[in-house]
Amino acid sequence: MPDALLLAQKLDAFYGDFQALFGVNISVDAGEVLAIIGANGAGKSTLLRSLAGLIKNDSNQVVFKGQSIGDKRADTIARLGIALVPEGRQLFPSLSVEENLKLGAKVGRRGYWTLTSVYELFPILNERRNTAPTALSGGQQQMVAIARALMSNPEVILFDEISLGLAPVIINDIYNAFPTIIEQGVTAVIVEQDISRALSVASRVYCLQKGSVKLEGLTREKTRDAITAAYFGVAV
Amino acid sequence: MEWLGVVVQGVLLGGLYALFATGLSLMFGVMRLVNIAHGDLIVLGAYIALSTVAILDVHPVIAMVLVVPIMGFVGYALQRTLLNRTLGADILPPLLVTFGLSVILQNALLEIYSADPQKLSAGPMETASVSFGSLSVGVFPLLTFVSAIVLIGLLQWVFYHTSLGREFRAVSDNQEIAQLMGINKAHVFGVAMALAFAVTAIAGILFGVRTSFDPSIGGGRLLLAFEAVIIGGLGNLWGTLAGGIILGVAQTVGGQINPGWQQLAGHIAFLFVLAIKPTGLFPRVAH
Ligand SMILES: Nc1ncnc2c1ncn2[C@@H]1O[C@H](COP(=O)(O)OP(=O)(O)O)[C@@H](O)[C@H]1O
Ligand SMILES: [Mg+2]
Numbered sequence: 385m386p387d388a389l390l391l392a393q394k395l396d397a398f399y400g401d402f403q404a405l406f407g408v409n410i411s412v413d414a415g416e417v418l419a420i421i422g423a424n425g426a427g428k429s430t431l432l433r434s435l436a437g438l439i440k441n442d443s444n445q446v447v448f449k450g451q452s453i454g455d456k457r458a459d460t461i462a463r464l465g466i467a468l469v470p471e472g473r474q475l476f477p478s479l480s481v482e483e484n485l486k487l488g489a490k491v492g493r494r495g496y497w498t499l500t501s502v503y504e505l506f507p508i509l510n511e512r513r514n515t516a517p518t519a520l521s522g523g524q525q526q527m528v529a530i531a532r533a534l535m536s537n538p539e540v541i542l543f544d545e546i547s548l549g550l551a552p553v554i555i556n557d558i559y560n561a562f563p564t565i566i567e568q569g570v571t572a573v574i575v576e577q578d579i580s581r582a583l584s585v586a587s588r589v590y591c592l593q594k595g596s597v598k599l600e601g602l603t604r605e606k607t608r609d610a611i612t613a614a615y616f617g618v619a620v
Numbered sequence: 621m622e623w624l625g626v627v628v629q630g631v632l633l634g635g636l637y638a639l640f641a642t643g644l645s646l647m648f649g650v651m652r653l654v655n656i657a658h659g660d661l662i663v664l665g666a667y668i669a670l671s672t673v674a675i676l677d678v679h680p681v682i683a684m685v686l687v688v689p690i691m692g693f694v695g696y697a698l699q700r701t702l703l704n705r706t707l708g709a710d711i712l713p714p715l716l717v718t719f720g721l722s723v724i725l726q727n728a729l730l731e732i733y734s735a736d737p738q739k740l741s742a743g744p745m746e747t748a749s750v751s752f753g754s755l756s757v758g759v760f761p762l763l764t765f766v767s768a769i770v771l772i773g774l775l776q777w778v779f780y781h782t783s784l785g786r787e788f789r790a791v792s793d794n795q796e797i798a799q800l801m802g803i804n805k806a807h808v809f810g811v812a813m814a815l816a817f818a819v820t821a822i823a824g825i826l827f828g829v830r831t832s833f834d835p836s837i838g839g840g841r842l843l844l845a846f847e848a849v850i851i852g853g854l855g856n857l858w859g860t861l862a863g864g865i866i867l868g869v870a871q872t873v874g875g876q877i878n879p880g881w882q883q884l885a886g887h888i889a890f891l892f893v894l895a896i897k898p899t900g901l902f903p904r905v906a907h
């Protein structure tokens with residue numbers, strides 16, 4: 385295996401006594417778009433939260449650019465260049481749209497993404513920059529969440545169900561921004577329940593089921609049936 | 621005219637109560653910490669000033685230059701070493717730990733300074749007054765009130781117009797997501813505590829000039845601080861100032877009617893506000 389940018393190695397994750405991930409192995413190569421799919425409760429968010437440091441693990445269970453980071457704090461990991469767009473947007477209600485974005489730049493990593501370039505990506509946010517995020521539509525909120533993560537100029541960006549609860553037209557708007565985001569050389573991990581949406585942009589896919597990887601491979605080599613089977617846990 | 625004077629005195633006294641409450645409000649606002657030791661910290665500020673004045677032979681107001689950073693440093697250290705460990709989903713640990721801290725502080729102060737009442741002497745400034753027409757107002761209470769307004773204005777500015785303030789609001793909104801932004805929560809909490817302690821030191825010194833103090837009086841100041849915060853509405857510093865003023869006016873007016881009613885009138889005003897508006901007069905608007 386070539387040196388992966390980001391690795392989960394035999395990753396177990398727990399909520400107290402409850403084990404949510406069982407020996408998950410995932411490797412993310414530099415520059416790729418990777419999809420992680422799975423039914424509700426499969427452990428997708430838990431995986432992303434472990435990668436981002438919101439759940440502490442053994443040090444070597446998560447490796448980023450050859451460095452073991454499984455036990456590092458989330459703020460340290462953010463500074464290293466991993467950003468998470470959390471499930472359910474999770475904007476700061478006490479901060480205006482622009483303040484949310486400025487906070488995203490707090491890690492102090494320089495690069496393509498600045499207020500100017502994220503406003504170019506999502507022009508509507510420029511118009512609404514002094515608004516409270518709670519006054520925005522769901523789609524606009526999702527744009528803020530994505531733009532906020534981009535502001536840290538991450539090397540890896542983790543998207544947790546960005547289409548959840550949004551109308552198809554709005555989802556299209558958001559996915560239309562993908563090429564521009566990827567062009568900047570960022571590596572993306574996309575978690576979605578909507579299989580076809582995820583497969584349309586990703587080159588590789590992992591399927592999680594009950595906390596374990598049930599299927600992995602190139603999206604073009606996997607048949608719809610095989611993925612569906614791994615998704616729902618029925619025999620092919 | 622006599623009543624006008626009484627009300628003005630109450631308003632100015634309210635400035636001191638607002639200063640008592642500001643630190644408490646800050647701690648709760650940023651990290652949801654209810655600090656039972658807050659009254660003892662006010663007293664601690666007064667005692668550190670007492671020692672500074674004794675050792676360096678300076679005016680208490682000058683002593684502030686030293687006492688405020690000392691208290692700020694103690695606040696930061698206390699938050700990083702002890703209080704951060706108590707914060708979590710459960711609100712009981714910080715209550716218990718700060719209660720313990722209160723007991724320790726009182727006993728330590730008693731051991732070091734004895735139970736004898738002490739006072740910070742500000743010299744002629746204490747008795748000086750200025751006249752507005754027939755109304756005569758004490759210079760020191762006026763100075764205290766102005767300090768409260770300036771400090772609260774400054775803190776509001778920090779909260780809403782600086783990157784530090786952005787971080788305060790972000791950790792207050794959602795600690796996990798704030799960490800994803802590269803914010804070291806433990807440090808930001810430490811800084812908030814340092815600010816709260818700094819304001820509390822100023823409150824302690826102004827209080828120590830105004831009245832005599834001994835190690836046991838922290839509890840009463842804590843109660844006043846709580847009442848001011850709750851009357852004003854949680855998380856709103858200008859509301860806290862209003863809360864302090866309402867308490868101050870109730871006390872001076874009550875005391876004017878019958879000297880024994882002074883404290884009681886303040887508590888009744890508090891209960892009255894709580895009864896008609898349980899969230900306080902100016903709760904922070906939830907967006
Ligand atoms: N905070 C939590 N406390 C306890 N259990 C949790 C918590 N969050 C998630 N879980 C459990 O962990 C499992 C995986 O959840 P999650 O990673 O959120 O799944 P997904 O994102 O794939 O829907 C589920 O069984 C869920 O109930
Ligand atoms: Mg999820």
